[in-house]
Amino acid sequence: MRIGFVSPYAWDVPGGVQAHIKDLALHYRSKGHEVSVIAPAVDESSISEDFVIPAGRPVAIPYNGAVARVLFGPVAASRVRQWISRGEFDVLHLHEPAIPSLSLLACSIAHGPMVGTFHAAAPRQKVAFAIAPLLEPIIEKLRARIAVSEFARETLRIHLETDAIVIPNGIDVLSFIDTSREKKSEAQLTVGFIGRFGEPRKGLNILLSAIPDVVAAVPNVRFLIAGPGEPLEAMQSVDPRFRSSVQFLGRIADDEKAEFFQSLDIYVAPNTGGESFGIILTEAMAARSAIIKVSVESESRGLGKLFARGSDE
Numbered sequence: 001m002r003i004g005f006v007s008p009y010a011w012d013v014p015g016g017v018q019a020h021i022k023d024l025a026l027h028y029r030s031k032g033h034e035v036s037v038i039a040p041a042v043d044e045s046s047i048s049e050d051f052v053i054p055a056g057r058p059v060a061i062p063y064n065g066a067v068a069r070v071l072f073g074p075v076a077a078s079r080v081r082q083w084i085s086r087g088e089f090d091v092l093h094l095h096e097p098a099i100p101s102l103s104l105l106a107c108s109i110a111h112g113p114m115v116g117t118f119h120a121a122a123p124r125q126k127v128a129f130a131i132a133p134l135l136e137p138i139i140e141k142l143r144a145r146i147a148v149s150e151f152a153r154e155t156l157r158i159h160l161e162t163d164a165i166v167i168p169n170g171i172d173v174l175s176f177i178d179t180s181r182e183k184k185s186e187a188q189l190t191v192g193f194i195g196r197f198g199e200p201r202k203g204l205n206i207l208l209s210a211i212p213d214v215v216a217a218v219p220n221v222r223f224l225i226a227g228p229g230e231p232l233e234a235m236q237s238v239d240p241r242f243r244s245s246v247q248f249l250g251r252i253a254d255d256e257k258a259e260f261f262q263s264l265d266i267y268v269a270p271n272t273g274g275e276s277f278g279i280i281l282t283e284a285m286a287a288r289s290a291i292i293k294v295s296v297e298s299e300s301r302g303l304g305k306l307f308a309r310g311s312d313e
Contacts, residue, residue: 001028001033001034001090001091002033002034002036002087002088002089002090002091003025003028003033003034003035003036003089003090003091003092003093004035004036004037004038004083004084004087004089004091004092004093005021005024005025005035005036005037005038005092005093005095006037006038006039006080006092006093006094006095006097006102006103006106007021007037007038007039007040007095007102007103008040008068008070008095008096008097008099008101008102008103008104009039009040009058009068009069009070009096009101010039010040010041010042010058010069010070011037011039011040011041011047011052011054012041012042012043012046012047013042013069013228014196014227014228014251016119016169016278016279016280017095017096017119018039019254019279020095020119020148020169020170020279021037021039021095022037022049022254023170023171023172024093024170025037025049025051026172027172029051035051036051036052036053036083036087036089037049037051037052037053038052038053038055038079038080038083038102038106039052039053039054039055039102040054040055040056040057040058040069040070040071040102041054041055041056041057041058042057042058042069053083055071055076055079055080055083055102056071056075056076056079057071058070058071059071059072063099066196066199066201067198067199068099070099070100070101070102071101071102072100072101072102072104072105076102076105077105077109080102080105080106080109081109084106084109084110089112090113091112091113091114091115092106092110092112092113092114092115093114093115093116093117094106094107094114094115094116094117094142095116095117095119096117096118096119096120097116097118097138097139097142098116098118098120098135098139098156098159098160099120103116104135104138107138107139107141107142108138110141113143114141114142114143115142115143115144115145115146116139116142116144116145116146116164117146117147117148117167118145118146118147118148118152118153118155118156118164119148119152120152120155121149121151121152121154121155122155132159132160132161135160136160136161136162139160139162140162144165145162145163145164145165146164146165146166146167147164147165147166147167148166148167148168148169149166149168150166152164152166153166168282169279169282171279171282171283171286173286175258176257176258176261176262176283176286176287177286177287177288188220188221188222189218189220189221189222189265189266190221190222190223190224190263190264190265190266191214191221191222191223191224191264191265191266191267191268192223192224192225192226192260192261192263192264192266192267192268192289193207193223193224193225193226193227193267193268193269193270194226194227194252194257194260194280195227195271195280196227196228196229197227197228197229197230197231197233197234198228198229198230200272201271201272201273202227202270202271203269203270203271203272203294204225204227204229204234204270205237206270206272206294207223207225207268207270208234208237208238208246209237211223211238211239211242211245211246212239212241212242215242215245221245222245222246222247223245223246223247224247224249224260224263224264225246225247225248225249226248226249226250226251226252226260227250227251227252228250228251231248231250234248235248257283258283258287261283261284261286261287261289262287262289264284264287264289265289265290266289266290266291266292267281267284267289267290267291267292268291268292268293269281269284269291269292269293269294270293270294271293271294272294281293
């Protein structure tokens with residue numbers, strides 16, 4: 001089959017949606033299918049995959065407690081139309097087709113079999129209700145609708161009065177198990193975090209505020225903090241007495257995440273909201289890391305004991 005994927009978000013910016021699309025694309029390619037992905041890109045030269053077509057530089061907009069880098073408008077529409085025409089796809093798989101993005105453009109332009117995956121989990125939003133009458137006829141073109149969680153499904157039902165089947169994001173489990181383990185010091189507890197420092201909903205500030213209490217209980221603990229952001233700025237919130245226990249790794253590549261998780265004893269997910277599925281949790285569990293996380297409605301089902309949102313305990 002000839003399969004076309006549309007990413008709403010910048011391909012070269014870390015994110016769960018992009019990671020999910022990449023995993024799907026690689027899986028289908030391994031099965032002999034022809035795959036093409038169109039996506040925005042902040043820096044086109046940073047894209048290494050030959051099956052990814054950069055559609056242009058995105059614009060950063062606040063969305064669901066984060067900053068989404070999306071691309072929209074007549075120029076983007078022209079590029080999507082050309083990509084669809086040249087691709088002659090048997091099926092298009094559009095991610096987040098209900099937000100102003102390449103996916104919405106593709107859904108509006110294309111004819112033929114289309115599947116839409118909805119990732120967002122959000123409370124009732126006035127803007128969404130206002131534009132729903134414009135979106136509904138476009139979304140109804142989808143032959144199938146997928147929600148990555150029950151919360152994402154509920155978001156879709158509330159705002160667009162349509163339904164979807166729930167299919168959680170999948171990952172390549174073996175890539176997180178079959179990896180060389182970093183030898184851990186038996187005397188050391190290693191705690192890890194991955195997330196964008198500049199997004200409060202990722203909860204890094206909650207983890208950093210808990211460091212004095214953790215060190216008091218486990219003096220030889222170390223914290224490995226990964227993700228894009230300003231480490232010096234983040235470190236300012238850590239008491240100088242405990243900064244030697246914290247190591248900022250910067251952004252880590254996809255092929256480095258398995259090694260990162262394997263080096264941990266505990267992965268901490270202090271997210272405060274806006275998470276529909278939390279693919280990073282699935283990756284951490286695949287690597288057999290213990291997980292501590294706060295109680296976020298969309299991620300709470302099937303998990304063990306959870307901590308209250310905002311708690312640094």
